[in-house]
Amino acid sequence: MSTLVEYVGNVVETVTTIFEGMAITFSHFVRRPMTIQYPDRIEKPVQEMLPLRYRGILEVDLDICTGCLACERVCPITCITIGIEMNKETKQRSFSHFDIDICKCMYCGLCAEICPTGSIRHSQEFEGACYNPASLVRHFVTEPVPLYKPKKGGETDPKLVTKVDIGQKYLDEFATPEEKAGGAGAEEG
Amino acid sequence: MQAFVDQLIQEGYFQGLPKEIIYLGAMLLAALVVLSFFVAPLAGITSWLERRVWARMQSRVGPNRVGPQGILQWLADGIKNLLKEDIIPSAADKWLFVLAPYIVFVGFLATFVVIPFGGQLIVADLNIGIFYLLAVTSLVVVGILMAGWASNNKWSLLGGMRSAAQIVSYEIPAGLSVLTIIFVAGTMSMQGIIKAQGWAPWDWFLFYNPFTFVAFFLYFTAALAEGNRTPFDIPEAESELVAGYVTEYSGMRFLFFFFAEWGNLYVIGAIATTLFLGGWQVPPVTDNPVLIGVLQFMVFFLKAYFWVFVAMWVRGTLPRVRVDQLMSACWKYLVPLSFVSLLGTAAWMVLYPKGNRLASFGMFLMGVAILLLFFKRVNYQIRHSRPEIYWKPYI
């Protein structure tokens, strides 16, 4: 008798759980699908929908780069290569090359965090595919660019003020440590 | 259709030709028309619809780029597969490998001979119609076994073996449920079974007595198992056996198997409609025979296609059963229950030789109650998870 009860119970349980499952999937027909139909059937481009902190492909604003080489040193995968040469007559230092290999880059954000002016930062760009691995190395120096010297008391050159502000706004997103008096065990490297 | 051709011969259209040639020509023409204008677009559109239905059940959008709303997706898939390289594994048994998809295809296509699309729209109203259908759909077993063996691949072999066991076992509950209806209708011819029902839902065999109600679900489950659909799609289980018996197939040969599967869904729906849902019966609204014919065709198509939709819906909901559970479900649950429904129907027919309209009406009300309960659950689900509502079927 108990096997008969178990038998009927199995059949009933199968039917009821299948019924429940089918009700749930049927209820999905009236819900909005979650798909964003990129790239053509969206209201605004995806780049505008991304948050400010999004770690896309790296970009460098050479006008405010001081040439401190901190990003090259901190990169864990050595994807940044910077060359600085000094013009013997004018004693002016300028960039000869600033290459970022975006296919090696880990998108970790360490270089952007350590930059003093915020000139190297992650953009919102993510569509970097191309047909040729050599073109994945981005060269940011087309002609020799002089190094930037940050001025005490804020920047006065109107062309550079917006760039400095953008760089600073990017740097403000990172968490800042509290300033302890005397700096317990802190060394600047 | 034979009567129509005989009429044409008598009116003197085909002079000088022997009768056999005319029949042969008529048969080829009918096969061509049915195949290219009905079956091929049907299987194709079923594949597109399945992907769209699946996608909406999963909160995403299916293919919607090729043609308006993606309706030509199947053409694009077909053309792509035709252009693919035809790979036959070097150690495979070449002739069996090539022949297998065609046998599966024949097994599926031969069923269209007796599908009653409308009152007069049937290729051949055999007086053993439903029996012929059961016999011919078993041809696919041969094809699947050949595919599994000839691929020279252990995964395919496992898939083919499982499939043979599955299809052969599930013939029995399917056949017994069909037998239940043959008892009630008194004839095996498809048009005869439809004519024994009425157009109103309480005149359908589905609600004739509680035993035929159960027999319907048994038939539907067994037919899903025969068509290798989830929850019984073990032979082509994607996550276990890579792709089961179709692993080594590529290009158009691969598509042949799936073409047969989607078309088979329609055949399942058509048989279910004929046997249980009253076929093409429509209320007598007009006297115009053309209009009535069109209405009958539409009604039959919609009813059959609804079951195609239900098969897709079930595929999206349920997980797969394991192969020994499949066997035990068949032999321990489906076969005894189908015997019970058969004997119950026989007993009912002894009790009420002319049928019991009150009981039919009661069963109909019970069916409506289940449907209402279902929509109540759906409503509860929507209220409970508070999603964003979007009614339109297209996006």
Place this chain on the structure above:
Amino acid sequence: MSDPVHAKSEAFHTEDMTISMGPQHPSTHGVLRFIVKTDGEVMREAIPDVGYLHRSIEKIGEKVTWHGYVPYTDRADYLAAMFTNQAFCMAAEKLAGVEVTRRGEFCRVIACELNRIASHLIAVGSFGQDIGAVTPFIHALRERETINNLMEEICGARLTYNYIRIGGVGYDITPETCGRISEFLDHFELIVDEYNRLLSYNKIFIERLANIAVITREDAFQYNIVGPNLRASGVKWDIRRDIPYSVYPELEFDIPVGTGEKGTLGDCYDRYIVRIREMQESCRILHQCLKMLPKGPAIAKVARKFKPPAGEIYVRVEAPRGDMGFYVVSDGSEYAYRVRIRTGSFTAMSLIDKISRGLMVADLIALIASLDVDAPEIDR
């Protein structure tokens, strides 16, 4: 012998079939390979063959600075990246004696618990898919997309976060993000309920999983199984409760343990349902953290050239796949001397051969999926 399988092979001469569930397989959770000897459907042995995803992450630790190694730890298990980050950072902090700020600890817990939910969603979703139900997988991924969006708002990346740094966290969590996390949690608890009704209580699903591949308590101890797999065998062991770290002692949460409710204790269904319950517990933890989030800086002051004194340390965190251990040896320079990662999936692989004797091929899939093994964790 009364065993029908062996009796048959005495009457006919049958051979065992050796199948390679190769590195490319739709359901072995990454590139894993099993050499399976079967007799028809029943398996005789299943030998795992690992190493297809080995990327020498441990060796890289000796060549890269301490701060620079944190992004590499993300890749050691990319589905639970926060936990590897946290374990390494905790090891470095303990070696150097850095104290993490309070807000940093709470941000860490928020990020980790969100990541735990995301990882368990993938685990239960792909479990459903391996069993054949494709819809719950997509539903789980839909929820995980919301979590990915939240992580993108917090730290800018969706999978390999590099969020937890030595001394705290890299970015602060804004109040808007906290509001969005609350909204997500309110929505998510209902979705778990719906998911249960679609999949967990489904009779076919239960029949596939109940009484399959039982891992007893003794087996679990002998083979060093950790995490939800261990808890499903009835052992109430959770690093967050038993070897507490971070701010977990102040938070209130239960440890879900398998009870053999639909079959035997320690079967596949237990391992599955423990993960579902852990997701619900993570929601509880997140609610508490969002309320208790203190003000203050999110990161402590740590030197740019981080040079902890020489020493060695072993740190454990409760990752979604079990006990993630980092054994770090420092020799006082700016590179680590040795980093060794101990993961739960690697030891789970050793158990598969023993448990899978006598199971069917379909059950092997269920077993691998229920152990939630993850190829990057196994091979590192």
